[in-house]
Amino acid sequence: xxxxxxxxxxxxxxxxxxxxxxxxxxxxxxxxVAFFSLTEEREPQPDVVLETELADDGISQQLVxxxxxxxxxxxxxxxxxxxxxxxxxxxxxxxxxxxxYAVESEIEVIYTGEHGTTYQLGTFQADQTVPEPxxxxxxxxxxxxxxxxxxxIRGTVVNCNVETAENIYVENGGTVIGExxxxxxxxxxxxxxxxxxxxxxxxxxxDDGTRVYGDATSGDEEVKVxxxxxxxxxxxTSNDLVDVKSGGDxxxxxxxxxTVTINDGTVGGSVDTDGEIKVQSGxxxxxxxxxxxxIIRVESGSSVSGDIVSDxxxxxxxxxxxxxxxxxxxxxxxxxxxxxxxxxxxxxxDFNCADSTIDGQDxxxxxxxxxxxx
Numbered sequence: 001x002x003x004x005x006x007x008x009x010x011x012x013x014x015x016x017x018x019x020x021x022x023x024x025x026x027x028x029x030x031x032x033v034a035f036f037s038l039t040e041e042r043e044p045q046p047d048v049v050l051e052t053e054l055a056d057d058g059i060s061q062q063l064v065x066x067x068x069x070x071x072x073x074x075x076x077x078x079x080x081x082x083x084x085x086x087x088x089x090x091x092x093x094x095x096x097x098x099x100x101y102a103v104e105s106e107i108e109v110i111y112t113g114e115h116g117t118t119y120q121l122g123t124f125q126a127d128q129t130v131p132e133p134x135x136x137x138x139x140x141x142x143x144x145x146x147x148x149x150x151x152x153i154r155g156t157v158v159n160c161n162v163e164t165a166e167n168i169y170v171e172n173g174g175t176v177i178g179e180x181x182x183x184x185x186x187x188x189x190x191x192x193x194x195x196x197x198x199x200x201x202x203x204x205x206x207d208d209g210t211r212v213y214g215d216a217t218s219g220d221e222e223v224k225v226x227x228x229x230x231x232x233x234x235x236x237t238s239n240d241l242v243d244v245k246s247g248g249d250x251x252x253x254x255x256x257x258x259t260v261t262i263n264d265g266t267v268g269g270s271v272d273t274d275g276e277i278k279v280q281s282g283x284x285x286x287x288x289x290x291x292x293x294x295i296i297r298v299e300s301g302s303s304v305s306g307d308i309v310s311d312x313x314x315x316x317x318x319x320x321x322x323x324x325x326x327x328x329x330x331x332x333x334x335x336x337x338x339x340x341x342x343x344x345x346x347x348x349x350d351f352n353c354a355d356s357t358i359d360g361q362d363x364x365x366x367x368x369x370x371x372x373x374x
Contacts, residue, residue, distance in 0.1 A: 043113035046071060046121065050109060054127040055099055058232065059195050059213045061126055062097040063087070063109065073098070075112050080104035080126070082133050082159045082177055101159070101177050101195060102126035103133070130177050130195050133159035150185070153192075161196070170194070170210075179214075186221070189229075197233065206231065206248075215252070222258075225250060225265070234269070241275065244283075253287060259294075262302075270306060279304060279319070288323060298336075307340065309374075316356075326374040333363060343371040 048068030073087030086100040109121040137160035150166035153174035161178040167185040170192035179196040186202040189210040197214030206229040215233035222240040225248035234252035241258035244265035253269030262283040270287030276294040279302040288306025298319035307323035316336035324340030336356040344350040353363035
């Protein structure tokens with residue numbers, strides 16, 4: 001009968017052996033894949049010592065590589081930073097650092113290996129934070145048409161350097177996290193914040209409580225710091241005047257070529273210009289005043305902490321100077337306090353004084369010194 005056919009009975013064991021071998025091979029292959037995949041995923045954690053510190057601008061942070069392996073910035077993510085990929089395109093080695101802005105008080109440094117393995121390289125506390133960005137560099141590029149059109153930043157936080165050949169307007173709480181530069185035109189800011197420096201070839205006008213965490217510089221025109229606006233760094237213009245008025249505050253020094261007016265304002269450093277200098281209405285200057293062939297005035301309850309040096313007239317009327325006065329021209333004092341000495345070429349004709357003290361003496365008893373001795 002067919003059921004007793006020995007050939008058919010012999011096939012079953014052969015098929016069983018073949019299936020068993022196939023199953024074993026598949027299992028072995030799967031195990032090998034799993035093993036090698038596991039091996040690949042276990043990329044070693046970089047051996048590195050990192051630290052963060054506040055940058056010189058007082059607002060951005062620096063990730064400092066103190067020692068250990070080189071870090072490929074493309075594999076590093078900064079959680080809590082305005083730009084989590086701030087290290088992209090860099091190779092961070094021992095002794096180097098990278099700048100970033102923090103939007104959260106805690107910064108996590110995450111390293112991602114070739115096969116998705118992640119390691120936390122450190123958690124750090126940010127010394128300063130900036131607002132969470134609304135827009136980035138793609139937005140800037142689109143709004144400025146690649147840097148050729150004017151741009152208005154109104155109530156928006158932009159995390160990118162803003163640079164264009166045309167006017168830049170920042171207002172109503174508009175914020176730039178980065179540098180701001182108009183190559184040919186002006187920068188006009190009202191109620192704005194700049195986490196970086198502001199540069200323009202034309203006028204730089206900072207008004208209505210604007211804050212610049214950097215320098216403010218104009219190539220050819222004036223710089224105005226008005227209505228409670230603050231520049232943490234220096235203010236400079238290569239070819240014009242500077243106004244600091246109505247509660248304006250410059251943390252650093254002022255350099256100009258024309259008139260510098262400080263009216264109800266504050267300057268933390270010195271003032272140096274070729275033109276006239278006017279310090280008025282209770283203003284304070286933390287450094288000295290220096291100019292060329294123009295008058296220097298300190299008036300109406302204002303004070304200067306350093307020396308005043310001019311080739312022309314120095315006039316102090318109801319003001320205080322903690323340093324000396326030195327000029328080839330004239331000195332005119334009225335209700336003034338000069339804590340240093342006065343240097344004039346001809347005391348008989350170049351020195352006028354009333355109701356004032358010089359170096360602790362009544363001016364009527366004081367003898368000015370020779371400018372060559374200054």
